[in-house]
Amino acid sequence: xxxxxxxxxxxxxxxxxxxxxxxxxxxxxxxxxxxxxxxxxxxxxxxxxxxxxxxxxxxxxxxxxxxxxxxxxxxxxxxxxxxxxxxxxxxxxxxxxxxxxxxxxxxxxxxxxxxxxxxxxxxxxxxxxxxxxxxxxxxxxxxxxxxxxxxxxxxxxxxxxxxxxxxxxxxxxxxxxxxxxxxxxxxxxxxxxxxxxxxxxxxxxxxxxxxxxxxxxxxxxxxxxxxxxxxxxxxxx
Numbered sequence: 001x002x003x004x005x006x007x008x009x010x011x012x013x014x015x016x017x018x019x020x021x022x023x024x025x026x027x028x029x030x031x032x033x034x035x036x037x038x039x040x041x042x043x044x045x046x047x048x049x050x051x052x053x054x055x056x057x058x059x060x061x062x063x064x065x066x067x068x069x070x071x072x073x074x075x076x077x078x079x080x081x082x083x084x085x086x087x088x089x090x091x092x093x094x095x096x097x098x099x100x101x102x103x104x105x106x107x108x109x110x111x112x113x114x115x116x117x118x119x120x121x122x123x124x125x126x127x128x129x130x131x132x133x134x135x136x137x138x139x140x141x142x143x144x145x146x147x148x149x150x151x152x153x154x155x156x157x158x159x160x161x162x163x164x165x166x167x168x169x170x171x172x173x174x175x176x177x178x179x180x181x182x183x184x185x186x187x188x189x190x191x192x193x194x195x196x197x198x199x200x201x202x203x204x205x206x207x208x209x210x211x212x213x214x215x216x217x218x219x220x221x222x223x224x225x226x227x228x229x230x231x232x233x234x235x236x237x
Contacts, residue, residue, distance in 0.1 A: 002122065003048040003100045003175070004040050005092040008033055008062060008108040009081025010054070022218045023108050024061060028231055031065050032218060035111030040104070041071055043115045045122055050095065051108075052081045052088045086185070086192055093179050100175035102126070105195055107169045109218040112230060118170060121209055125172040128207035132171045132196055135211055137164040165208055168215050171195045177204065 008023045023033040040046050051066070053059040059078055067073055079095045081088035089105060096103075102125050106113065117133070124131035140158055147153035171194065178195055181202035185192055192198045196206045218224050 001047045001098070001100055002045055002102045002104070003050065003096065004046050005050045005052060005089065005103060005105045006033070006037060006040075006108050007052050007081070007085065007088055007106065007169075008054070008058070009052045009088045010085070010109065021058065021061070022224070023058075024065070025218070025224060027111060027224075027228060032111045033062065033108045034065055034069070036106060036108045036113060037066065038069070039113045039115050040106070040118060041069070043118045043122075045119060046104070047075060048096075048098075048100070049076045050079050050092045051076060052079050052092050054081055085194075086198075089195065090182050090186055093175075093182050096175070096179075102172055103175040103178060104170045104172045105178075106171075107217055110169055110215055111218070112213070112215050112227060113170060114213055117211055117213065117215075121170055121172045124207060124209050125174070129177060129204075130171070130173045130199065130206045131209045132206045133168040133211045133215060134165040134208040135168065135215070137161050137166055165210075167194060167196055167208070168211060168217070169194075171206070173199070173206075177202075 023031065025032050027035055037049070051062060053062055063078070066076060077095070079092045082091055102122060104118070104121070121131040121133065141161065141164060143157045143159055145155045147155050173195060178199065181198040184202050185198045188201070190201055192201065199206050214230055216223055216227060218227060
């Protein structure tokens with residue numbers, strides 16, 4: 001049995017009031033969240049869906065959207081998020097009370113995820129224990145450190161791009177492993193930015209799977225415009 005945690009509890013503070021809620025923003029006649037959710041539903045690979053919401057007002061709006069879809073709503077559960085992404089994932093993992101094999105964790109604000117890539121991640125997670133969406137880093141990345149003896153100056157060092165990857169979601173794991181990793185992170189009061197860091201703190205490394213397609217996250221209004229451009233240029237299958 002496979003499950004999805006769909007994260008929708010972020011405040012969207014960097015949208016600067018361009019839309020009231022980026023998860024509810026319209027993308028070619030469909031809310032951002034539905035683009036994300038339908039890719040997983042259409043994969044026919046998931047038995048349970050956990051939608052992590054921000055507050056009761058948002059939950060009501062998300063429910064109304066999701067109930068418009070023609071699939072078994074009994075497979076959907078709603079979990080209130082926390083003050084951070086980390087807390088939201090922890091809450092969702094803690095709410096599961098049945099046997100789950102693989103669990104995918106996805107940002108609802110990444111609406112371009114493709115069914116074919118989701119299936120590939122599941123296949124590789126079965127093989128390696130995890131599969132995390134990633135992409136090569138094309139920009140030259142600089143490391144900045146204070147110069148010794150003068151805090152106003154910086155030592156600027158280029159990092160080797162061949163050793164750098166940018167991680168995205170979906171991130172897929174064996175449920176038992178990632179749940180234990182988050183329990184340890186919670187117990188140790190460690191801050192992590194994603195599941196790869198949680199797994200590393202638990203003493204294990206994640207398997208990275210390169211995504212061949214654009215998979216941007218909506219953070220600012222320009223991201224929303226870029227995703228609209230990509231959707232119109234390359235309609236989702």
